[in-house]
Amino acid sequence: MEQKLISKAQVSHLHEFARKKDIVFVDLRIELVDHLCELIEERWKDHPNESFKDAFHAVYKSFGIFGFADIAAKHQSQMSKRYVKEIGRYFWNWLKPPQIFATLLVYYLIFYSLKTMPSFPIYIAVLTGITLISSIVISILLYRQNLKIVGEKNVLMSGVINGLYWVCHFGIQIPLLGSGFKTEFLLESPYLLSFLFMFIVLFGLANYTILKKSAVQLHQIKARTASLV
Amino acid sequence: MKNNRYIKGFLEDIVLSLINDNHEMYGYEITKKVQEITSGAIKVTEGALYPVLHKLENSGQLSVDFRPAGGRLRKYYTLTPKGNLVASESKFELESFFDGMQVLLKLKKSIG
Numbered sequence: 001m002e003q004k005l006i007s008k009a010q011v012s013h014l015h016e017f018a019r020k021k022d023i024v025f026v027d028l029r030i031e032l033v034d035h036l037c038e039l040i041e042e043r044w045k046d047h048p049n050e051s052f053k054d055a056f057h058a059v060y061k062s063f064g065i066f067g068f069a070d071i072a073a074k075h076q077s078q079m080s081k082r083y084v085k086e087i088g089r090y091f092w093n094w095l096k097p098p099q100i101f102a103t104l105l106v107y108y109l110i111f112y113s114l115k116t117m118p119s120f121p122i123y124i125a126v127l128t129g130i131t132l133i134s135s136i137v138i139s140i141l142l143y144r145q146n147l148k149i150v151g152e153k154n155v156l157m158s159g160v161i162n163g164l165y166w167v168c169h170f171g172i173q174i175p176l177l178g179s180g181f182k183t184e185f186l187l188e189s190p191y192l193l194s195f196l197f198m199f200i201v202l203f204g205l206a207n208y209t210i211l212k213k214s215a216v217q218l219h220q221i222k223a224r225t226a227s228l229v
Numbered sequence: 230m231k232n233n234r235y236i237k238g239f240l241e242d243i244v245l246s247l248i249n250d251n252h253e254m255y256g257y258e259i260t261k262k263v264q265e266i267t268s269g270a271i272k273v274t275e276g277a278l279y280p281v282l283h284k285l286e287n288s289g290q291l292s293v294d295f296r297p298a299g300g301r302l303r304k305y306y307t308l309t310p311k312g313n314l315v316a317s318e319s320k321f322e323l324e325s326f327f328d329g330m331q332v333l334l335k336l337k338k339s340i341g
Contacts, residue, residue, distance in 0.1 A: 011301045028283075030295065031256055031304040035275060038257040041299075064276050074280040082287040221295050221302065228297050 004044040006037045008228075010052050021068040026152040026221060028075055032068060036060065075155070083159025083210070090206035103198065111194050121193065128197040135204030136164055142211040149218040150225070156214035160207050167203055236271060240281045242323055243273070245290065245308065245316040253294075253307040256282060282306060290315055 006014075014033045023029045039059035044050065050058075064070060094103070114123050139160055146157050236243070247262055248254050254262070256278060263273045285291045290312035294305045308316060 005299065006301070008300055027293075027295075027304065030302045031279070032275075034255065034298070034301055034303045035257045037299065037301055062275065064274065066276070070276045071279050075283060078280065078283050078287055085287060217295075224295050224297055224302055228300060228302070 003041070004048055005041060006052075011037060013052075014056075018068060022072050023068055024153065025075075025079075025155045025158065026150055027154045027217065028072075030221070032071065079155055080159055080162060082155065083163055086156070086159070086210050087163065087203070087206045090209060091202060094202060107194065107198060110197075124193045124197060128193050128200065131197060131200050131204070132168070135200055135207070136168070138204065139164055139207045139211065142208065142215075146211060146215050146218055149215060150222050154214055154217055154221075156217065157211055160211060163203075163207065167200075236273065237277065239323070240273065240277060241285060242316075242319045244278070244281055244285065245312060246320060248291070248306055248308050249313065249316045253305045255303050255305050285312065 011033060014036050015029060018029045018032055023032060036056070036059060039062060040052070040055045043055050043059055047055065060067060094100075110127070111124065114120050117123065143157060143160055147153060243263065244259060247259055251258075251262070256275070259282075260273045260275070260278060263271055282291065286293060286306070288311075289309055291306045292309050294307070295302050296305060297303070
């Protein structure tokens with residue numbers, strides 16, 4: 001007797017099921033759906049007359065009483081760790097002689113040339129603000145672009161929005177807390193602002209790299225999915 | 230199976246070692262392979278396996294590739310150079326750990 005295999009409609013049904021179980025990241029869902037398919041096909045070897053529905057219910061039990069929820073929860077906690085690691089890796093990789101030299105050069109050109117001007121702190125404050133806003137806008141645009149690739153998000157890109165939120169939150173709050181909520185403090189501390197500026201530039205570049213990396217994976221998924229049809 | 234309570238601590242090493250031996254593997258294949266090799270004495274559950282695979286992927290020890298298989302996409306894992314290094318180091322460490330355990334258990338037995 002020929003081996004009974006999962007049909008494309010049944011694969012779609014499993015994707016829909018996983019989506020309802022909060023497996024929102026396409027890369028994780030592909031993996032879990034494939035696992036379910038393998039379990040069902042394996043079961044059909046011994047129970048060839050069993051329906052898809054019955055086989056599915058039987059194999060889903062192997063995921064334990066929490067089903068996908070347990071994996072999804074653990075995945076969620078690792079997701080933010082991964083994002084922080086990616087950002088950390090980017091900053092760490094930056095700490096190499098050519099990049100440090102380029103950073104110092106840019107720093108010198110911008111800040112030491114502006115230093116001679118009377119409203120130097122205001123220039124830096126404006127520059128920092130513009131950089132932060134541009135970084136957020138570019139990240140959101142790229143995020144939306146990524147969403148369009150397969151109509152869903154993957155794990156890698158999902159950390160970016162949280163990251164932007166925390167940087168905006170702390171990037172504004174820490175200097176304000178440090179200054180006792182006196183905005184003049186920032187304008188009187190151009191070096192703190194300069195540091196914030198450099199941090200925002202690096203953070204923006206790191207997010208850009210992460211989103212581009214995530215787009216590569218999504219394009220791969222899109223191309224490989226198309227080859228199935 | 231009582232054996233499974235020991236698995237958690239060694240799961241990362243098991244996964245790295247299996248992928249090292251088989252060049253590339255996917256989730257279900259790993260669970261099957263463990264059962265096959267140990268004749269069913271050790272069972273790796275999905276709830277334990279996937280968090281470990283994702284952790285190894287996040288730490289840069291595994292790289293992934295999505296390819297079609299059986300009319301659907303499949304996520305394959307391969308070792309990165311960092312994963313290769315960790316796999317060979319952990320194999321060496323595990324061997325000496327189990328040697329120590331054997332001595333310890335025999336010693337306990339002889340005392341008992």
